[in-house]
Amino acid sequence: MARSGNGFDVEAYERLRRALRRCAEAWAGYDAIPREGANVLVDVFPATETNAGLYEGEAADQVRDAAYELHDLVSACVALSDVRLWHRAKAAEPHGVLEHGNPA
Template identity: 30%
Template sequence: MRDQELAEAFERSEINLLVELRTGNGFDEKEYEKLVEALTACANEWECRNSIPKKAVYPLIELYDELVNFSFIYTGERGVRIKNAAENLKKLIHRCTSEEDNTESEKVKVIAKLSEYIKEDGNFFTKLQNGKGIDEQQFEKIYDELNDISDEIHTWESFPKSFVNILIDLCELDLFVHLYQDEFHLQEEADKIYDAYERIFGLIFG
């Protein structure tokens, strides 16, 4: 019951903050403080565990990505405030997802090949960060493996933290679009990354 209450409070406070941003009302400081409080309670409870309750996973993996994207939409001081809030919340997310020795060996076995594909050839995300573009062949392996294991994953009541961190990285693929557009000036590569993000997003969130 404790986990359910924590997850519900976190999800509710996240929705309240994001709704204000989506409707153009701007960054609501009171809703933000409620979100910080709820996420801190989650971090206090989960940081020493090996897994995170399923109900909290999807709000957790999209929060930073959503806020950073809103920081691009809202200009000037409002955009800066949202970006700072995103970075602060990311620290709390990291507390929730920092990995301990994982004892859920059966679940880890399920995602082992996915993790292996991501780490291949210098790591899929590291190559993106370093401006090498999206390795389309590697992405297809990652996508196909995630698709293959998705039915089993949906039966889990909790997700290993190693898998939650993979989902966070995949959900934040669209942030590389801004990097390739604004810093690397590689629009074609940015378009490829966004196409990959849309496919992953559809797979994760259905």
């Protein structure tokens, strides 16, 4: 998108956004995602946000804004549903007691 210092590639950015949305949809029902996917996701925000330093003014803001939007899309890729989180927390609590002493 901007790594080369040649400006913001809107087409590449849109392709990445679509790919991340597809991953989020495909992985929504899974408790774990493929390791290869996780490996790429880990670097999306820092790689994009760091490149904002190659630019000044509005161009830098555009890259930084893209980094934060991609961060949100990455979060959607690895998000767990509230129901699964509740079941996982319930299973982890000793003696069937959830947080704040409420019985399970």
